Amino acid sequence: MIRGKERFITQLYMTTDFLFLQLAFIMAWYLRFVVNQEEQGSYLPMSDYFTWHIIYAVSFLAIGFLIHLYIPKRKMKFAKEVSKIIQVQIYSMFVLLSVLFVVKTVDISRMFLFLYLLTGFFIIVTYRFFVKQFLRGMRKKGFNQQFVLILGAGSIGKRYIENLENHPEYGLRAVGFLDDYKQENGKQKILGKIADLPTILENKIIDEVVIALPLTVFSKYDKIISICEKAGVRVAIVPDFYDVLPATPHFERFGDLPVINVRDIPLDEYVNRVLKRLFDIVFSLCAIIITSPLLIAIAIGVKLTSPGPVLFKQERVGLNRRTFNMYKFRSMKDMPTVASDTQWTVENDPRRTKFGTFLRKTSLDEFPQFFNVLKGDMSIVGPRPERPYFVDQFKEEIPKYMIKHHVRPGITGWAQVCGLRGDTSIEDRIEHDIQYIENWTLLFDIRIIFKTIVNGFVNKNAY
Template identity: 50%
Template sequence: MIRSYQALLNRILLLLDSGMTALAFFLSWYIEYQSGWFDSTDAIGGQTYTILGIVMILVFLITNTIYGLYVPQRTRRLRFEFSQIAKSSFTAVLVFMSILFFIKQIHVSRVLLVTFMILAFLFLAVERMCLRLFLRRLRSKGYNKKFVLIIGAGPLGRKVLQVMREHRTFGFEVIGFLDDRLYPTTSYVDHVQVMGTIDDLSTILNDHLIDQVILALPLDAHHKLGQIIAICEKLGIQTMIIPDFFNYLPARPHFEEVGGLPMIDVRHIPLDEAFNAGLKRAFDIVFSLVVLTILSPLFLFIAIGIKLTSPGPVLFVQERVGKNRRIFKMYKFRTMKVSSESVSDTYWTTPNDPRKTKFGTFLRKTSLDELPQFFNVLKGDMSIIGPRPERPYFVEQFKEDVPKYMLKHRVRPGITGWAQVNGWRGDTSIEERIRCDIDYIENWTFGLDMKIVIKTVINGFINKNAY
């Protein structure tokens, strides 16, 4: 039943997407040649544009298919669907331009193509958002349901039931459990019927309308998976497996293949991907060069201030733990009187620390002492955005006392970060800082980096927790 609904929905989506693409193309042509906003003339004629518009619709439908926009989106976030639409729009325009090049039709307005790409994204995004709202309204009234049977009524099975009840707009309805341990002594679990044992699966699937079977079995029952999957596939019913070790996995586990053998990356890091790492590194270099160029007079002023207020070097160089637990030397403007490495490497700074100079206190409060770290960024030891690096002495302590502390070393440390812009700077909770750092590492996007940069600038550099 649910599959026939999905097929009908896909046909509707194809028609809607075709209509939205055609409307975007027509409006782009109108804006370019008829609105009077641009000093343009129709160099190739309206009839040719009609043909090109049809070609663009076909290209768009193909790229939409490639980016998975015609598979069920029931449980996917709207943000993910928007990102796929943006990728499809950009790819479709690139493909269309390639077609124009090969057919030697090079007189198509570039303004028209850019306008079309923007309008197509906006129209399709609004269309998908409205469709989601319509389908969720239907599901709230009991239509377009997906009937689910859960095999395993233990803690994992009950967790599945809880999630589906919390997200009723997804349209899942659990009709029952199968459990060898509870049946027949227990009739209901959380108000859902225990319908039988795994041996009853074939009979229950034949007697009830079920769209999906979810396996939520403990590890000691995994030997039954083959039998269950074979029965479900024989009847054409979708089967989903939730591993008993799901608590160890991130929210969005990453699958890799090694010689045909599938593997789950327990902690997938977006910055492990070459494109993401290259994009972030390019930004780090450009941003650091701009900052160092603009603020070079300030560097000179700070250096003179340090020399005039206390004897010793301008820069303070200290070992910190960086990416992949590698030790590097981090630069700061010196804010304290010169002391031995054993003291500076193993003692926290206190509010009334006698080692601080008056000028150094000002530098620490305004975070100006951190400016030389832009040289660390250029060297590749650090990034503009990332978890703050810590001294080896304290890393050895924290890794034993703070859960998942060492995960921060999967990426380059940063001058500022997600924890810092959320208020976890200086003398604040290490646990909360690590929580923010892991959230940043697992969910990194270039847009998130830009958000952190903007929040850093808006919030200012004054650190009330700095001593």
């Protein structure tokens, strides 16, 4: 049984991470110096590298502890765990490079550092994935369970039970309800009234008490929490106003007051923004270099098939509702910007050129937006930007439309890889955009890019 040993498991994770970092060091050393034996003599001895490795490994554990990599993660998504591992690696490498700069060590192999980071990431993520899957399998079979007592057998309590039953991998088991008015709640057992809480906590094994009471009895919350804390039992509150909150509300402090941010946006965190920006710059530079022959060929094709400029600039609304000029290869006849800014493209649109029709169908007209990414106007992945004329319309018709402007717009997005491109529902697109914004991780971005490539660039809804 693992139940009740979560602290031990946390310590075990730290020990295992440290041991696997030793393995990563050995593998990186082997790949860099043993495989290339002729180059070994021109670098520092292994003992020096091992010293720098220990500094990195200790920094990894310390920073991981500070950013809560080692907290119990029964309910944490694996993508978030991977994101934290990436953050820890970046911070730890910064610490190591700072130390190397201070002691003026410049002879360390950059290829070794790259291999060290890569192997460390691969090993730690792989073993953690298998451990997480093993624990989830154990919990589904009834092992490593935590027992939950729910206060309130009304609609909020029922909603909690439904979520609990839908996620058996969390290993949470409801022992029953306490409610002052209801006598039964379907399959769940009513153990008594709220006043019976101290007796229940004393006589039953309870790991967590979930308060699922309406706000009309808010006056009881303080006493309930005091009773639970006296018994050493964790308390969670399901707010009575959860229907008006998004999937992941964020709590923070304003002075002495706790404040609920109605919408938690991971990219509001500085580290996440920097990580995404670095990824955007590297990816867009690589994309421009790799596709440069294709870009030149398309530019020549646009110039030869119709008079006018090669690139088409159009005002779009981006991050924080600021406007910018988005670049595309011109796919229509040269015309006043007023017409293109206020009209939708329709099927068999007479404004398109023959070559432009091909570009739009294959999404090749979008490739100049990699330069928008380099400028910082756009990201590789994000909600697609719209023209100001239509933004003013949609924000009145769709209440949540403007939420998409909390992040940089993207060349591709979650809505687009789910088939919502071109002439499709704006409401559905916004729901997918919000889902992306609230659940962003770097792995989510990579997943969307991969789906974009696999699904292909041809868009049957693009006119």
